[in-house]
Amino acid sequence: MRDDDSNKKEKQDERSGVSRRDFLKISSISVAVPLVAGPKAVLAAGEQVPVHGPGAGAMQFTINGKKYKANLEPRVTLLDALRDEFDITGAKRVCDRAECGACTVLINNKPVYACSVLAIEAQGKQVTTVESLMQQGKLHPIQQAFVDNDASQCGFCTPGFVVACKAFLDKHPNPTAEDIRHGLSGNLCRCGTYHGIQQAIAQVAQKGA
Amino acid sequence: MPDYSWPDAGHRTLIGKRISRVDSPVKVSGQAKYTYDVKRPGLLFGKILRCPYAHAKVISIDTSAAEKMPGVKAVHIIQKSNSTIHWAGDEIVAVAAVDEPTAEDAIRSIEVKYQKLPHLVSDAEPPKGAAEAQGPISMDDIDEMLDNQVPPRQMVEQIQQYGITSKPEEETLNGLKEDGATDDVINAIRAATVHPEEGTRPKSNYQKAAAQTVGDGEKAFAQAEVSSEGLYGAPVITHCCLESHGSTSEWTDNDHLLVHMSTQNVSGIAGQMAELLKVPATNIRVHQDHIGGGFGSKFGPDRWGIATAEISKKADGKPVRIMLERDSELKVAGARPSAYARVKVGAKKDGTIVAWQSESWGTGGPGGGGMPPIPYVLSIPNQRKEHTAIRNNIGPARAWRAPNHPQAAVITMCALDDLAAKLNMDPLEFFLKNIELATKDRQNTYREELGIASDLMGWKQKWHPRGQNASGNVVRGVGLSMHTWGGRGHASDCDLTLHPDGSVDIKLGTQDIGTGTRTTILIVAADTLGIPMDGIKLYIGDTLYPPSGGSGGSTTPGGVSSSTRRAAVDARDALFAKVAPALNAQPDDLESVNGTVRVKSNPSKSLSWKEACSKLGAMPVTVRGKNPDKSKPPDLTNSGVGGVSMAEVEVDTDTGVVKAKKMVAVQDCGLIIDLKMAESSCYGALIMGISYALFEEKVMDQTTGRMLNPNMEYYRLAGLNDIPELVVHMMTGKGYDERGVIGLGEPPVISPGAAISNAVANAIGVRVPFLPLTPDRVLAALSQKAGA
Amino acid sequence: MRPFEYVSPTTKAQAVSLLASNWGQAEILAGGTDLLALMKDDVVAPKRLVNIKDIRDLTGVTYNAQGLRIGALTNLGDLADDANVRKNYPALSDALIEAASPQIRNMATLGGNLCQRPRCWFFRNGLGLLPKDETGKELVTDGDNRYHAILGNDGPAKFVSPSTIVPILIAYGAKIRVEGPKGKREVPLEKFYVIPKTETEREHDLQPNEIVTEVVLPASTGVKAAHYEVRQKQAFDWPLAVAAVALKMNGSNVQAARVVMGYVAPLPWPSPEAEQVLSGQSIDDDIAQKAADAAVKNAKPLSHNAYKVQLARVSVKRALLKAVSGGAA
Structure with a gap:
């Protein structure tokens, strides 16, 4: 067993069972009644609804076409699961509040902020990160355009921007200036690479991605 | 040879x-590993409990609940009971746990009692009659400065300027050294003049420096035919590095430390950590592949970086990661000092500048800070300058890309632009007329650059006398600024x-x-x-x-x-x-x-x-x-560049909203190694300039003592849509290439703020005194003009 | 975030029964863009999250002669792109496109937008919805209130209502439908918002165990509408003032007008004063100016936000002129 796995195992052993009971004790949500202690569920409008957490539970994900499993608490975001559980670190944690776009990934092909999606909600969906854009060692046209137009400096915003640009160009292959205005407003850069990014978009839009 | x-x-x-830069492919594909991405086997997640008050005394700290919490591996008190806290967000306790949520739970379970003390977070003009400190510095003051992470250079300057209250014992000096005083500071203390009689001066937030004079200001103003007075300045802004400050430390054996740190100073970190951790520097290995921005704020290991090593020690050497949360990044991980000034400038009717007078003030946080280099670029023959440093309870200042120069440019270039307006002169001609006040070596550079910038901007077609604009509520204007930097x-x-x-x-x-x-x-x-x-x-x-x-x-x-x-x-x-x-x-x-x-x-x-x-x-x-290597000449690097920025803006006079419409940067930097990257540096600097000119401000609320916008929605950074047409021209060829290589990171970011402010003044016919040029400020300036 | 338990009901009835009867116990998770930020900042700390995204009949946009029905879970992007919305409620489409970034539009739901919490920086910094110091002194009054209310600010609430699309929805005559333990109810959207008087109240009339199910708009035949907002940045920035107008036209004259401001008061702020000025008039620059003046006549700015009076005035005027000149239906 790897060292970090043993860390986690230990925490689960120490917390399992206990935290659940403690949690229900402090909880005054009256309408929900725990039915069973093991696989948990509550009775809601005459039907059993599964309850997850507050402790960790098994979760499954499809990321870049591959299956991943982890034991996570419901409060873990998709971004933190990607980075800390699966070591998929292209999406960056910057604002962690849906403000900067550095964590942009695709869920079912639409760009979203991974910092503001709970991992538990991302189960059963196709999660696509910047890591999957390169195919057989070849950069995606928008990635190549970023390289050609020097559209990254420190590069920390770059993966999020690349994913946002890809999604944007998929939706607007021939964007107008107005399209760009609304379509790329969700990502921020500190070094000031927007000029290169604009050129990169123009390059791909001309060629057709 | x-x-x-x-x-x-x-x-x-x-x-x-x-x-094309060689590391672009790994960056665009998400493969580049930054410190934040490093996940060492057995990684523990560190979190920090921070003080919510701007000024307070720690009365008690109870960490017992955290220590008992399953999954918590170490609890580390950073500032003990009785410590005085000088800014909101300062570090009190750090914990490490097996995952991040657990570390957060542990932090929430810690109880700290504080005694609140009166705070000052404002950097408004020192009130008339405010108590001012001018006296010598005590060893307690030095200790406080160290606590407050005042940059060593600033400490040295203050020690040299004010002297000290008493000659310290060697033991005291050793104590200061242990608290982090650098050799420069210790040497300055040793060399300082002792003024024992003034040791009992009252504490004040306002440290007034002795007036500096050049020539004869009074006489020169008396002889000046035209003079102009105004208020100018730039607020405290933050670095807002997208990769926050932080590190992962682990003891690979009892006395060897491996540190992954987000730093601008790989070679210099081990020595700084060694001093504080009391291990030889040679036992500390520091590694970093990529860094997500620094801009001057990442030269030291920081208190939280030291904490990762200390916590790791407590957790059997396991790797401990602390990366700052965004709010902490904006609150405590560095800020650019503010600078404001009341300036009077005088000239002859033909536009020759003869006199400068300024009363300036600003804050660099608890350490106060110094006067920016004003008047900037142009050495006006007669000057009188006074500066008051405000020592207040905002977080500590750090070098921000071209330290002090953007502020100096705003104060100088805007004051001179107002003088040009009063002279009814085109500022381009006005600056060209006075270019001989610039250092001799750069005069030709500036002349050449102003000419090129003017052509690229279409200055001659676009410039109009102030406020003489097409009618309507959307008005346009142009402005310019010049700057200099070393870069050896x-x-x-x-x-x-x-x-x-x-x-x-x-x-x-x-x-x-x-x-x-x-x-x-x-x-x-x-x-x-x-x-x-x-x-x-x-x-x-x-x-x-x-x-x-x-x-x-x-x-x-x-x-x-x-x-x-x-x-x-x-x-x-x-x-x-x-x-x-x-x-x-x-x-x-x-x-x-x-x-x-x-x-x-x-x-x-x-x-x-x-x-x-x-x-x-x-x-x-x-x-x-x-x-350098004198045995292997020639010197391949050089110092001293000149650059020019021009801005065209559009102002909606009904809403006060300013939009940049076009920006031009013309810059020299000696021999250019990669033209593409050099241009990128300038594009980026123009964009950063637009951002601080129009949007950025660390909003400190005097009522609560807190920063109110420690996030990326109200700490606004320019977005892609705020960026207009950008034109960059690099000076190359004869006269430039043979100077050798000179750095380019700082210079192009200096002028955009001043150029944009001047463009707004040109558009609306009145000066908006302070950056950022927000709607409330633009409307206030317009209504003052209407009332005038 | 503090620990919480997570449930994903598949019916409205389940959802309602999984919520609690007091605020603070459970929160509804829809888009999550606001809620998760509030939870990370420990401003709200629910013990249970009720994810409603698995409830099927809460999504979708339908249009007929009576008007428009929007499921509360419809995301802002789908709503903005909806052909019927673009054609018949173009000012709503405008407002949606201006609201936030593509990523947010893909995540945020209409219901969530309507129920988002104020952006007040005292609130978001954990100082309370009606921030006070330990002596009971209001923090906003003496503090940095540059973004706070200029109208409706005489009580303890000084924040501004955060939605940029609510004003245009109200102008179009929207009604909101909610469902709770006592069944369904329908409320005109402008009545849905309230000014809280105590820290435990919310800014709307939704009960802790109710969910927003849909928003309905009447037909827009003969209506000219527009949305205008003043922002510092050109995109993805919270506005400084918002105005929405919907004008029921009789030829070139206004038969009935709705003028609603946003970001000026703790509520979306309809202006009967402006509406009265417009009634029966043909809108030109002069009338638009008079209506705009009337809209801010009762404004009482705080210590740092007098400029917002001007911004609100300009927004109203520009929205009116945009409505009559623009392509709005």
Whole structure:
């Protein structure tokens, strides 16, 4: 067993069972009644609804076409699961509040902020990160355009921007200036690479991605 | 003696061309690993409990609940009971746990009692009659400055200026050293004048410096035919690095520490940590592959970086990561000092500037801060200047890209622009007329640059006398500013190894902070060796490699290019010496071009690079290049650049909303290594300039003592849509190239704020005194104009 | 975030029964863009999250002669792109496109937008919805209130209502439908918002165990509408003032007008004063100016936000002129 796995195992052993009971004790949500202690569920409008957490539970994900499993608490975001559980670190944690776009990934092909999606909600969906854009060692046209137009400096915003640009160009292959205005407003850069990014978009839009 | 000098234009194969940066592919594909991405086996997650009050005393700390919490591996008190806290967000306790949520739970369970103390977070003009501190500095003051992380240089200046209250015992000095005082500070204390009689001065937030004078200001104003007075300034802003400050530390054995840190100063971190952790610097290894922005705020290990090492020790050496949350990043990880001034400037009717008078103030946080270099660029013959540093309870200041210069540009260039308006002169002509007040070496540069910028902006067509605008509520204007910077290369060692199989590796303990350092090194080495860039393996970002200076003050390009050039020349010549007999030629009749080593006088006599290297014998050859190195002339780097920014803006006079419409940057930086990256630096600087001119401000609320916008929605950064047409022109060729390599990180970011402010004044006919030029300020200026 | 338990009901009835009867116990998770930020900042700390995204009949946009019905879970992007919305409620489409970034539009739901919490920086910094110091003194009054209310600010609530699309929805005559333990109810959207008087109240009339199910708009025949907002940045920035107008036209004259301001008061702020000025008039620059003046006549700015009076005035005027000149239906 790897060292970090043993860390986690230990925490689960120490917390399992206990935290659940403690949690229900402090909880005054009256309408929900725990039915069973093991696989948990509550009775809601005459039907059993599964309850997850507050402790960790098994979760499954499809990321870049591959299956991943982890034991996570419901409060873990998709971004933190990607980075800390699966070591998929292209999406960056910057604002962690849906403000900067550095964590942009695709869920079912639409760009979203991974910092503001709970991992538990991302189960059963196709999660696509910047890591999957390169195919057989070849950069995606928008990635190549970023390289050609020097559209990254420190590069920390770059993966999020690349994913946002890809999604944007998929939706607007021939964007107008107005399209760009609304379509790329969700990502921020500190070094000031927007000029290169604009050129990169123009390059791909001309060629057709 | 080998010729180390830069090749002339005809002999450069890579230097000065447009070359894509070598680390772009790993960045665009998400493969680049930043400190934040490093996940060491057994990683523990660290979190910090921070003080919510701007000024308070810690009464008690109860960590018992955290210590009992399952999954918590270490609890570490950073500031004990009785400590005085000087800004909201300061570190109190750190914890490490098996995952991040658990660490958060642990932090929430810690109970700290504070006694609130009165705070000041405002940096408004010192009230008339406010108590001012002018007296000498006590050892307690020094201790407080250390607590407050006042930059050593600032401390030295204050000690030199004010003297000290009493001569300290050696023991006291050792104590200060333990608390983090640098040798410079200790030496300054030793050398300081002692003023015992003034030791009891009252504490004040306002530290007034003695007036500085040049020439005879009073007389000059009396003789000035036109004078202009105004209020100018720029607020405290933050660095807002996208990768927050932080590190992961682990003890690989009892006394060896491995640190992954987001830093601009790989080679300098170990020494700083060693002092505080009391282990030899040689036992600390620091590593960094990529860094997500620094802008001057990442030179030290920081209290939280030291904490990772201390917590790791408590957690059996397991790796502990602390990366700051965004709010902490904005609250405590660095801010640019504010600077404001009431300025009076006088000129003759023909526009010749004769006199300057300023009362300036500003804050660099608890350490106060100093006067920006005003008047900027132009040395006005008669000056009188007074500055008051406000010591207040905002977080500590740090160097922010071109420290003090953007503020100086705003105060100077806007005051002079107002004077030009009063003279009814086109500011372009006005600045050209006074260009002889600039340092002699740069006058021609500025003249040339102003001309080029004017053409690129279409200044002659766009400039109009102030407020003389087309009617309607959307008005346009143009403005300009000039700036200067040093940019000499720092100390740098470079090891270059030629292997008998033709492969080459280079090692430097430098870092690439997004400025293209990797690419710069490879261009220089490949150009010198005559082989392709991808034929060289480059290693940077580790204390295992020869030391190279911190990346600040635009010192890296000059430093690493010089050390690399010297190493590459020596390596190449060592190779030529081995190869010469095989080619039946003298070593100095050889050249290496396009992967071929050949005889200059008879190029058909040649060996491929690989064949040539095989002549080295069984052992590789390693040479070290250094900068500076007087034994290997010439000096390959230089200092002193001039640059110009011009801005065109559009102002909606009904809403006060300002939009940048076009920006021009014209910049010199000596010999350019990579034209594409040089231009990118300028584009980026214009964009950063638009951001601080229009949007950025660290909002400190005097009522609560807190920063109210520690996030990325109300700490606004310009977005892609706020960026207009940008035009960049780099000065190259004769008069520039032969100066050698000069750094470019700082200069182009200096002027955009002043240029934009001047453009707004040109558009609306009145000065908006302070940046950022927000709707409320623009509307206030407009209504003042209407009322005037 | 503090620990919580997570449930994903598949019917409205389940959702309602999984919620609690007091605020603070459970929160509804829809788009999550606001809620998760509030939870990370420990401003709200629910013990249970009720994810409603698995409830099928809460999504979708339908249009007929009576008007438009929007499921509360419809995301802002789908709503903005909806052909019927673009054609018949173009000012709503405008407002949606201006609201936030593409990523947010893909995540945020209409219901969530309507129920988002104030952006007040005292609130978001954990100082309370009606921030006070330990002596009971209001923090906003003396503090940095540059973004706070200029109308409706005489009580303890000084924040501004955060939605940029609510004003245009109200102008179009939207009604909101909610469902709770006592069944369904329908409320005109402007009545849905309230000014809280105590820290435990919310800014709307939704009960802790109710969910927003849909929003309905009447037909827009003969209506000219527009949305205008003043922002510092050109995109993805919270506005400084918002105005929405919907004008029921009779030829070139206004038969009935709705003028609603946003970001000026703790509520979306309809202006009967402006509406009265417009009634029966043909809108030109002069009338638009008079209506705009009337809209801010009762404004009482705080210590740092007098400029917002001007911004609100300009927004109203520009929205009116945009409505009559623009392509709005």
